[in-house]
Amino acid sequence: MITATLGEKKAHARRRRAWLVSWMQVGPMAAVLLLLFALPTLLFLVVSFFDYDRVGIYPAFILDNYRDLLTTPATWRIYLSTMRFAVMAWAITLVLGFYIALFLVFHIRSAKTRMILFMACAVPFWTSGIIRTIAWIPFLGRNGAFNTILMKMHLTDRPLEFLLFSDFSVMVTYIHLYTLLMMAPIANSMAKIDKNLIEAARDCGASRFQIVRHIIIPLSRTGIALGSILVFTQVIGDYFVVKRMSGGQSASIVSALSTEIQAMQYPPAAASAVVLVIFVGILVAGIMRVVDVRQELAR
Amino acid sequence: MDLRYDVELISVTKRYEDSIAVDAISLRIPKSSYCCLLGPSGCGKTSTLRMIAGHEEISEGDVLIAGQNVTDLPSIKRGTAMMFQNYALFPHLTCIDNVAFSMQVRGVAKTVRRARALEFLDLVQMADFAERLPAQLSGGQQQRVALARALVVEPKVLLLDEPLSALDPFLRIKVREELKRLQRDLAITFIHVTHSQDEAMALADQMVVMEGGHIRQSGSPRELFERPASGFVARFIGGHNLFSTDRGEVAVRADRCSLADEGGTPAQVIAVEYQGTSVRVALKTERGLDAFAVLPDQVFFAAPVEPGTYRHLVWSRGDEHTLADTFQPR
Numbered sequence: 001m002i003t004a005t006l007g008e009k010k011a012h013a014r015r016r017r018a019w020l021v022s023w024m025q026v027g028p029m030a031a032v033l034l035l036l037f038a039l040p041t042l043l044f045l046v047v048s049f050f051d052y053d054r055v056g057i058y059p060a061f062i063l064d065n066y067r068d069l070l071t072t073p074a075t076w077r078i079y080l081s082t083m084r085f086a087v088m089a090w091a092i093t094l095v096l097g098f099y100i101a102l103f104l105v106f107h108i109r110s111a112k113t114r115m116i117l118f119m120a121c122a123v124p125f126w127t128s129g130i131i132r133t134i135a136w137i138p139f140l141g142r143n144g145a146f147n148t149i150l151m152k153m154h155l156t157d158r159p160l161e162f163l164l165f166s167d168f169s170v171m172v173t174y175i176h177l178y179t180l181l182m183m184a185p186i187a188n189s190m191a192k193i194d195k196n197l198i199e200a201a202r203d204c205g206a207s208r209f210q211i212v213r214h215i216i217i218p219l220s221r222t223g224i225a226l227g228s229i230l231v232f233t234q235v236i237g238d239y240f241v242v243k244r245m246s247g248g249q250s251a252s253i254v255s256a257l258s259t260e261i262q263a264m265q266y267p268p269a270a271a272s273a274v275v276l277v278i279f280v281g282i283l284v285a286g287i288m289r290v291v292d293v294r295q296e297l298a299r
Numbered sequence: 300m301d302l303r304y305d306v307e308l309i310s311v312t313k314r315y316e317d318s319i320a321v322d323a324i325s326l327r328i329p330k331s332s333y334c335c336l337l338g339p340s341g342c343g344k345t346s347t348l349r350m351i352a353g354h355e356e357i358s359e360g361d362v363l364i365a366g367q368n369v370t371d372l373p374s375i376k377r378g379t380a381m382m383f384q385n386y387a388l389f390p391h392l393t394c395i396d397n398v399a400f401s402m403q404v405r406g407v408a409k410t411v412r413r414a415r416a417l418e419f420l421d422l423v424q425m426a427d428f429a430e431r432l433p434a435q436l437s438g439g440q441q442q443r444v445a446l447a448r449a450l451v452v453e454p455k456v457l458l459l460d461e462p463l464s465a466l467d468p469f470l471r472i473k474v475r476e477e478l479k480r481l482q483r484d485l486a487i488t489f490i491h492v493t494h495s496q497d498e499a500m501a502l503a504d505q506m507v508v509m510e511g512g513h514i515r516q517s518g519s520p521r522e523l524f525e526r527p528a529s530g531f532v533a534r535f536i537g538g539h540n541l542f543s544t545d546r547g548e549v550a551v552r553a554d555r556c557s558l559a560d561e562g563g564t565p566a567q568v569i570a571v572e573y574q575g576t577s578v579r580v581a582l583k584t585e586r587g588l589d590a591f592a593v594l595p596d597q598v599f600f601a602a603p604v605e606p607g608t609y610r611h612l613v614w615s616r617g618d619e620h621t622l623a624d625t626f627q628p629r
Contacts (some may be wrong), residue, residue, distance in 0.1 A: 196387035199354050204401035204452065205375035214404070220392045 030205035048270035057266050065271035075254075075272075079279070082253045085167075085242070086235040089174040094224070096175065097182030101223075102216065105190040106198070118187075121180055133173050133241055140164040140172070148151050165247025173241050178234055182227035189223030190216065199209050209238070236280055302366050305330050305456055305488040306351060311335050311360035313346045313512075322512035328505060330479040331486045333479065335499035338509035338583040339535070344492045345460060347509070351490065352381045352458050365455050369604065375401075380454035384461045386445040388433040394420060394444045395429040401452045419447040422481075450485070457482075459491045463498060475501055496536045500524070508532050522551075530622055540590045540612075541622075553579075556592040556614045558604060563613030566590060568604050580604065582612055 051060040058210065069075055100121070108114040126251055139145045140163040142282040162168050193216065201211045217224075239254035260269035287293075306328040313321040321343040328334045336344040345586055349355035353360055353374035361370045369377040388397050396403075402412035405414045420426045422441035433441055442462065449457055462478070463471045479502055482489045499506050500520045507517045508531075516528040527533035530541055533550040540551050542564070557579065566582035578599035581591045590612055604610055 026555060088434045193388060194385070196385060200381070200389070200448075201400070201404075202354070203352065203374045203381050204404060204448070206400070206404040209305040210404045214400070215389060234594060 013273070018170055044273050047267055050270075052265060052267045065268045066275070067082040069268060069275060078251055078253055078256050081250060082236055082242075085170065085250075085252075086232050087169060087175065087179060089235050090228060090231050092171070092175050093182040094181045094228065096179050097186055097227055098220075098224070100183050100213065101187035101190055101220075102112050105187055105193075106216075118253040121183065122234075125180060129177055130240060132177065133244055136169060136173055136176070136245065137164060141168050149162070165169045165245065165249065167246065167250065170250065171243045173245050174235055174238075177241070178231045181230040181234065185226035185230070186220055186223040189220035193219050221291050222293055224285050225293050229287055229293070232283060232287075233280055303330060304328060304363075305332070305365055306334075306490065307363040308347070308351075308363045309363070309443055311347070311350060311362060312358045313343070313350060313355060314358040317358075319512055324509075324512075326507060326514060328488055328490065328516060330488065331482075332488055332504040333482050333502050334488065334490045334505045334507065335503035336490065336492045336507050336509060337494065337496060337499040337535070338515075339494060342509040343512040344494075344509050348381075348458050348460055348490060348492045351377075351456070351533070352379050353379070375452070377609050378455035379458055380449035380452050380456075381458040381463055382442075382445050382449045384464065386433075386438075386441045388441055388448070390444055392432055393430050393432055394425060394436070394447075397433070397444055398447045398451050400448065414595050416447075416451060419451045420444070422450070423447045439474065442466070442474070444479075454487065456488045456490060459489060461492055461494070461567055463493070463495075471498075478502065478616050494594070500536070508535060510535075526612070526620060530594065535624065538593075541588075542590075542619075544619070546621065548622045550618070550622055551614045551618050553591050554593040555618040556612055557594065557598070558592060558610045559613045563611045564590075566610060566612045568606050568608050568610060570606055571604065582610070584612070 047057070048065055049061045049063070051058045053064055057127040104114055104117055108117065120238070137144070141147070142159045142161065142164065144164065146163060147156075150156045151159065197215055197219075198211060201215050206214065236252075237254055238252055239258055242250050243255050253272070257269050257272050257276070260266075260272070304327045306326075308324055308326040310323040310325050311321060312319065312323050315566065324343075324347065332569065336347060338344045338383075343402070345353055350357050350362075353369070353372065357370055361368055363369065364379065383595055388394075392400065395413055398416035398419055399412040401532070402415060407415075417426055417429060420429055423446050425440060425443045425447060428436060428440060428444075433444065434443065442465075463474055466474060475498060478491070491499075491502060503519065503520055506520045506523050508515045508523065510531055516523055516532045523532065524538065525534055527536065527539065527550055530548060530550070531540040533541060538553055540553055540556060542549050542551060554577070564584050566584045568580060569583050570581040572579040572581070573596075576596060578594050578596055579591055580594060580599070581589070584590055592612060
């Protein structure tokens with residue numbers, strides 16, 4: 001009898017300890033997510049229904065903020081312009097990122113060389129994105145390095161104007177900033193592909209191109225999906241690059257939102273934030289539907 | 300052009316930056332035969348196989364397949380097909396698409412290639428699993444699919460890299476029989492890399508023992524077992540005792556040795572293993588050399604010995620086989 005109760009007590013204590021350990025493992029991350037993500041989201045969700053005027057905001061439950069936002073042609077224009085940038089940046093970083101990853105993983109044989117080249121890709125990211133963005137200005141400017149080189153080489157007699165403060169300079173910056181975000185997950189997926197599969201495909205008579213198309217692309221699609229999510233969300237959430245590199249000619253969803261915040265119009269800003277979150281959510285869900293990203297993360 | 304041989308290696312060398320994996324080996328493999336490359340790990344047997352397959356660049360020498368020099372040809376043009384050690388099935392393709400892959404890349408129409416792939420899945424008794432993904436199959440089933448994928452290109456030579464090493468012992472013997480049957484039915488040459496002498500003995504028409512990038516001996520299993528060329532070969536294929544006598548270094552089959560009260564070599568019994576039809580007695584001789592005797596069960600139980608006791612290991616001089624190289628005790 002006594003031993004049985006002792007055993008029960010021990011089992012009970014063991015269960016409690018296991019429960020505690022689980023919570024200690026999950027706890028910190030959960031706390032960060034709750035405090036810094038869930039709570040603010042909830043907050044601006046609530047505020048988005050509030051009423052406001054020039055002097056303050058008033059608790060209420062009105063849909064005016066959403067109605068105003070969704071019926072203004074400017075909103076649709078901005079979403080369209082941002083999506084145009086996002087799709088272009090996505091397509092270009094995808095091609096670049098895929099081929100750089102392919103080169104690094106399958107064509108570089110020495111592990112040391114591969115490491116050095118990976119570092120060469122990653123080292124620029126040790127400085128801030130803002131600095132790397134601004135660094136393009138003296139390069140692409142009217143009297144910048146690139147125009148000077150072109151003129152010295154007599155390739156053009158007048159400086160090219162479209163290089164800076166244009167859609168072009170915005171795209172150049174996006175590609176520079178985000179290609180690594182695309183490349184890294186793809187390279188990660190590719191590194192997990194068994195090299196024997198490539199040999200087996202070659203044994204079956206597949207050409208290089210067929211190996212890429214039939215073996216490597218299907219097997220790195222989770223990396224492609226992860227990279228796509230990263231690039232899309234970065235461009236859609238961008239505010240600094242568009243503002244700085246377009247010379248104020250283009251706006252983004254977030255830059256419009258920040259204008260409202262600067263004007264202390266919190267409820268409409270909150271409403272456009274909610275719409276943006278939903279928009280990005282749908283986009284990511286769409287990508288996840290095509291490719292099961294969790295499968296990749298679990299491996 | 301010599302069509303008696305399916306594969307000929309002419310002083311083939313594989314050199315890596317700072318080492319030689321295969322050192323100028325020459326080998327002829329007769330038409331439609333089963334050849335086993337046997338050796339300890341790092342002996343160059345896998346490099347040799349991969350050079351025949353075209354997956355490893357040949358540093359020097361030539362590889363001929365059915366009389367044609369294929370040294371600079373890609374795998375598919377050589378008439379070889381390889382079955383990889385871990386099977387290397389494409390994980391995102393179903394069994395039938397795996398088998399049809401070589402036809403897909405050649406541009407064969409979908410219905411045609413699927414029909415043909417199904418025939419080959421049927422050959423390895425995997426037709427019922429055509430629409431499964433490799434991850435849904437057991438190791439043995441995956442292997443059959445890999446075999447079908449290799450055979451569908453109708454190779455002159457099938458290359459198998461340790462095909463049985465991942466299987467459990469029961470399945471290993473079963474698959475072994477099937478491989479041999481398949482080789483005979485298809486009448487093509489199989490080259491099978493293994494480190495197991497049992498496997499090589501059971502399968503091979505031609506058994507090639509390699510060590511340190513060299514071929515130490517090549518011949519039928521019986522030739523190798525009865526007349527091992529060197530101490531290394533005798534030790535590696537097993538079943539032999541090596542003795543240093545005044546007649547030179549000799550190998551004596553363990554089943555030709557017996558235990559007696561006097562004469563021969565005095566030795567202490569170390570272990571006794573009952574193996575059903577026979578009993579294996581491990582001994583240590585006075586000079587500290589390991590030896591063993593395999594005794595028929597009736598002979599052993601007529602005069603059983605206990606570990607720790609001293610006996611004399613005896614054999615008749617007619618069973619001695621003189622070895623070429625110097626025997627170094629280990």
